[in-house]
Amino acid sequence: MPKVSVTYFNVKGLGEGIRMLLAYGGQEFEDVRVDKEQWPDLKPKTPFGQLPLLEIDGKQYAQCIAICRYLGRKYGLAGTTLEEDLLIDQNMDFFNDIRMKAVAANYEPDEKVKAAKLEDLKKNHFPFLFSKLDEIIKENNGFLAAGRLTWADFMFAGVYDALKMFTHIPDLDEKYPSFSKLRDTVRSLPKVKEFCESAPKTDF
CATH class of the missing domain: 3.40.30.10 (Glutaredoxin)
Known part of the structure; x- marks a missing residue:
């Protein structure tokens, strides 16, 4: 080994x-x-x-x-076809786009600008993005892609707690139960x- x-x-x-x-x-x-x-x-x-x-x-x-x-x-834990790999990559990239928006706002050094950016994300961007992510997970039997466990679910589960912190949405689990459920599915293997x-x- x-x-x-x-x-x-x-x-x-x-x-x-x-x-x-x-x-x-x-x-x-x-x-x-x-x-x-x-x-x-x-x-x-x-x-x-x-x-x-x-x-x-x-x-x-x-x-x-x-x-x-x-x-x-x-x-x-990868796709069984090139097209399935494409879907896994697509959904992982979409999730990572959401994560990076939250991270970028949090690392803004000016506190007033940071607060404004976070407020804009929570009001004008996160509702659509998280609703779409929730829809994706529900359509894939509780997973991020391919309707089954893939490597993307491990990436999601690993960063989800950090994502909650960066979004400053304390009730994210309650609004979108599919997110924490996916994290827990991976962590319970x-x-x-x-x-x-x-x-x-x-x-x-």
Whole structure:
């Protein structure tokens, strides 16, 4: 079995989907969690100056969606046709677009501008985007695409708690129960559940 490690910060975020996919696939891996003091020294040693980072037998790989897609193919969680792969990618990209809108607003340094951006998102954008995402999940038997479990669900489940924080919508679970249900479906898979119960407890 190859020597595998995942390097990310001590949060779920963009690293959690990778961790859960490896657990699902039965791959033993070193779960390396970086703190703020370590990051400046590590950053220039990564392929693109960012995390998460997957390392397999000493070779580094970056970009969380690309890594999750690779692991999905490896563990039978990809599409069975090119068109099914296209739909998985399409819905994952749509979800990631939503996430990035929330993240961009949160990292606005001017507090007044930040508040205005978040208010605009909550009033004029999130209602449509989240309704469409809810519709997609319901149409796919509770999953993000293909009507069954795919690698995209692991990515979704990994970042969902962070998404809730970034959107500043405290009742997101109540408005769209399909979201938290999908997260919980992934986290309740036997090997994934075992990993989650033994991993450090973080809020997002």
